[in-house]
Amino acid sequence: MNLLQRTEWYLYKKIKRSRLKNTTPTIISSNCNGEYWYYDMNLKFLSPTINLSFDMNDYVKMLENLPWYMRQPVLPYEDRRFEFPTGRIGDIEIRFNHYKTFMEAEYKWEERKKRINWDNLFVLGVDGDNCTYATLQRFDKLPYKNKVIFTHVPYDEIKSAYYIPGFENCEGLEALLYFKKQMRIRRYLDDFDYISFLNGKGF
Incomplete structure (x- = not known):
């Protein structure tokens, strides 16, 4: 970003912050979107799901019994697919x-897990990371008042789905943190009014 773009981006976020009441x-997010x-x-990180990601099927399974999983220790597990x-x-x-x-990841996970505000939960997912239609349906049934799953095509029958245009030719959503073409201060993630969502007004 040049100086003008950085100034515009700063003001854009400042206006958003002025609207935030909560x-x-x-x-709780499946990837970096919530972060x-x-x-x-x-805002202070009141969630352990920072700087990490899940397979969506694992993520939904965790959300189906979140208090139990948050009581479990995080243990090392070697997955040679990743560096x-x-x-x-x-x-x-x-x-x-x-x-x-x-060790660093474990420390931060345990530290932030203790900060969870169970009376003020917001749950995010995406239709990437091996998400299937059955996964979308399971997510939609989760017992959370404030939940949203971003999708690359519309799913009118999935009440918690929010369609993000621009990924229709992909198998699922790709990175929402990229700035949109011809938009200097707007990412794909900004298509969603997350201020209203965090203020408890839904979407």
């Missing part, structure tokens, strides 16, 4: 994409 959300909401709003550290809680694999060592 400053203590716990955002960037924390960054954008200058970054990986671990497990119970039978759920966690991909610590942005950590150098498992």
